[in-house]
Amino acid sequence: MGIISIVKANNLLWLGRYAERTYTTLQVFTIYYDKMIDMDPEAYKSYCDQLGIPNVYKDKTDFIIQYIFNTKDPNSLVSNLSRAHDNAMVVRDTISSEALSYLEMALNILKLGYKGHTPLREMQKVLDELMAFWGCLDDFVEDEESRNVIKVGRYLERLDLYFRFSMPYDKKMKEYMKLGNRLVRSHLKYKEETLQRLLDIINADSSDQIVRFEAVRCINHLLEEGF
């Protein structure tokens, strides 16, 4: 078993969450981007609504540029990836310089800003780097407990986003199983009853917005104080 302080466990968890937030929202974003080309130019409004972020964008072009590249927009992809990077920097000794370098490269692409051609070209590179980052973690993080904490963060975030975007039952259940598996192995303290309630909500497979809100609340209060 490795040696992880509370502060470091927090960093690992939030590294997992923010990296996953960037990774999953980027994939959903590309679906919405496609819709906005010739089907529904205002699809971004629904995207913001589902994600629970304020629609501060003038139109679809403004959304595409600001949401991806604006470092001053706290909900932008670059802001989320910066937070992942901030957490990763302080755990370099745990995740390795190699794994960290993929986050650096992904962030550098976003920080260079809009280049005037289709942003999906840049986004594909960011996705590639993020996928490499996840792969690298499996290879380079030797301490299993640290890996488990990052993955708890990752699956918490993924499940949160899957509820927000109303993903199908199968997808949510798959992530729930992964989360449960990692939680036990991570030794993080969590609330059994909240985990059970989350399972009940998934099994109910309701599209009711109030139930979705409750699920998101369960996810964000699953771990004991301090996380």
Add this chain to the structure above:
Amino acid sequence: MQELLDNKELINDMLARYGVRFGIYKNGYFKEQLFPFDAIPRIIPADQFDVIEKGLIQRVKALNCFLEDVYGEKRIIKDGVVAEEFVFSSSGYLPVCERVHPPKGIYTHISGIDLVEGKDNEWYILEDNLRIPSGASYPLIARDICRRVSPHTFVLHNVAENRDYAQLLKETMDNCNCGGINVVLTPGRYNAAFFEHSYFAERTGAILAMPEDLYVEDDIVYYKDYSEHPKKVGAIYRRLSDEYLDPMAFNPDSLIGVPNVFDAYKKGNVALINAPGNGVADDKGIYYFVPKMIRYYLGEEPILKNAPTYLPFYEEDRKYVLEHLEELVIKDVAEAGGYGVIFGKDLDKQELEKMRQLIINESRRFIAQEVIDFKDLDIVDQGEIVPRKADLRAFVLYGKEVKVWKCGLTRFSRNPDSFVVNSSQGGGFKDTWVLSQ
């Protein structure tokens, strides 16, 4: 070599990939920037490095003896070799360190000694850094990247291996470890050298600890584990300065220290790397006395020379300094990082007079040095090869033996008219090749 130069951009991209940055605070804001790398290495022939190596080992041994003495018997002061005014009025002298013996008697675990090569082919010591010298990580990672970018270059040149630094550092920590884990203690993410702290923790297998990760109980230092299994700490490679290290022993306002860590150290339960109180030995005023220390403690002649230095504190020196101020460089002993360095030639008549008055009124505050005409090194600037001033920070590690790392941080000024090479002042860096034959 040409291949390296042709790939300068790629090397710098790779350095960015690995987050090789340093931070600076300017106008109250923290900004991180890449440390510009120049691909033309400084090359030191093997025979020349042999001399440097012997000289540095000698110097660091003498400085370690001085620290042991000054916080103990004070023989060197009693014997009139070092003036007590330069010891007890130094801001680096810490009375709480009196009679405190570090594990294995080692104070100067990691020394960063700044040198320049004069046009007379002689190496001169400019400064000793015995507190928390930084910079070794930059040539270490740069070499690694250069080898990947241009392996052929390293087939053709017999460059001594530099990848052993992490191992040397680990041996240094292990040697004085009092039982427990090794940690690299960083003040945090917004420290100028945070990249180096995290990189060394990774490379040495030590734990990177923030101050809040450590606590002291019954004079034992523990690392707080989130699963409630605290780990005893045996050695702390601390990267925060003495005044912030322990609010109970030093600056009570410090929020980034570890309360009572100094007590644990005094009891011999943990090693602090480097030892608190080392600032008294790398004070710019004490620098003048280092050759005397070598003779006094080791009974040897100094192998490496100091830059010719005058202490206005002594009447004879003061007279010379006041008469030759235009030709000298004046250094404020309380400043560091390239600040407080004034070249007499840059001052107008009025400023010179003001400086003279300051020297007369506060003679202990300044040292004066002859301006060494040191060799320029070539750098590539906007595609052109141009000469620039450069120094060398050599790293000396004191473990079971005293060893000099066969590399070093070569820093250069990017400004053609400047002698100041510090990264905080916009300088860049080079790899340092020590030839193996």
